[in-house]
Amino acid sequence: MKKYIPITLVSFLALIVWLPLWMLISGSLMPIDEIKTYFGPVLLGGSGFAKWPLIPAYPTMAPYIELLxxxxxxxxxxxxxxxxxxxxxxxxxxxxxxxxxxxxxxxxxxxxxxxxxxxxxxxxxxxxxxxxxxxxxxxxxxxxxxxxxxxxxxxxxxxxxxxxxxxxxxxxxxxxxxxxxxxxxxxxxxxxxxxxxxxxxxxxxxxxxxxxxxxxxxxxxxxxxxxxxxxxxxxxxxxxxxxxxxxxxxxxxxxxxxxxxxxxxxxxxxxxxxxxxxx
Structure with a gap:
């Protein structure tokens, strides 16, 4: 049982390190309205707390098309x-x-x-x-x-x-x-x-x-x-x-x-x- 503790700890730390990258990738698939909904309290001065879902509710490639x-x-x-x-x-x-x-x-x-x-x-x-x-x-x-x-x-x-x-x-x-x-x-x-x-x-x-x-x-x-x-x-x-x-x-x-x-x-x-x- 003890040998699994280091593996579990390292895996947990690896997930923490990769989490911002996953958030960046998932955010690139969000439409602007969804981003404003999640980050409205920070970007638009709204009430409540900002949040970031792991998977976009309405994924789209529109931001990539607009940029490229x-x-x-x-x-x-x-x-x-x-x-x-x-x-x-x-x-x-x-x-x-x-x-x-x-x-x-x-x-x-x-x-x-x-x-x-x-x-x-x-x-x-x-x-x-x-x-x-x-x-x-x-x-x-x-x-x-x-x-x-x-x-x-x-x-x-x-x-x-x-x-x-x-x-x-x-x-x-x-x-x-x-x-x-x-x-x-x-x-x-x-x-x-x-x-x-x-x-x-x-x-x-x-x-x-x-x-x-x-x-x-x-x-x-x-x-x-x-x-x-x-x-x-x-x-x-x-x-x-x-x-x-x-x-x-x-x-x-x-x-x-x-x-x-x-x-x-x-x-x-x-x-x-x-x-x-x-x-």
Whole structure:
């Protein structure tokens, strides 16, 4: 009997975690009148208490049709997000991998000081660096462009920290063996570093996608032209009368993040474990 207690407890906690997602999916199938009925006390200032049924009383696909067929702004913002997030991730891989490999495998003056500086920059929230970033982007005439979001994040220090842990864990004997075979630094990085550090690269990509796909403060600060806004700023613009469309937009916005997470789940778990290790 005792062996079933942990299983029951874990199953109960899993249901609690998945409940908001189920509520989101069921809400996307509700007509606006039904949503107002359940959430009237909160949204419209009515009396009583708000409630949310597990299954819609009158399920409909009308909100999906309205969003996918009658909301061109949604698709424009969706592609804006793609055009922002993909270059950021590509840039982080191109610049982060060599930096992480250098910190992990080379010895050079002030190495520990520079790596400590990297860690300090990683710990700084956006609110701390917002004003300096704004001033620099203004001087470079990048404000109100996608580059205002892409260029600062391409040189983010967090991917370097994640990939550094995996490159550092490569046995020194393997590096020495490649040197004895006549391989230079570049071949060693390509044939040893990349295959053995692939989990760190994937985990950095997954974490980066989840963060930048949902970012709100940066585009609000650096982009005034609404035609350049990413999808994460679409939901705050929706009025109460379009709440059903807002829920559908939340579901569709969740799908890419969920697919990326499932794709890199194992590597992401390994990256989180590696990030928690001390030197």
């Amino acid at each position: 067929l009658d909301s061109p702004a949604f698709f424009a913002m969706f592609w804006n997000s793609i055009k922002i997030v993909v270059p950021i991730l590509i840039g982080q891989v191109c610049f982060g991998m060599p930096a992480a490999w250098a910190f992990a495998r080379f010895e050079f003056p002030c190495k520990k000081l520079l790596f400590t500086l990297y860690i300090a920059l990683m710990l700084m929230p956006f609110q701390v660096t917002m004003v300096p970033n704004y001033l620099v982007l203004d001087k470079m005439n990048l404000l109100n462009t996608r580059g205002a979001l892409i260029y600062p994040l391409v040189f983010s220090t967090f991917p370097v920290f994640i990939m550094y842990r995996f490159f550092k864990s490569i046995p020194e004997a393997m590096i020495e063996a490649t040197k004895m075979d006549g391989a230079g630094h570049f071949r060693t990085f390509i044939h040893i570093g990349l295959p053995l550090g692939a989990a760190g690269i994937v985990s950095a990509l997954v974490l980066g996608f989840l963060e930048y796909w949902n970012m709100i403060e940066q585009p609000l600060t650096f982009i005034q032209d609404k035609s350049l806004w990413p999808l994460s700023l679409y939901l705050p613009q929706i009025a109460v009368d379009q709440l059903s469309v807002s829920i559908v937009a939340s579901v569709i916005m969740l799908i890419p993040a969920l697919l990326v997470f499932l794709w890199g789940q194992n590597d992401l778990e390994a990256g989180i474990r590696a990030a928690g290790l001390k030197e």
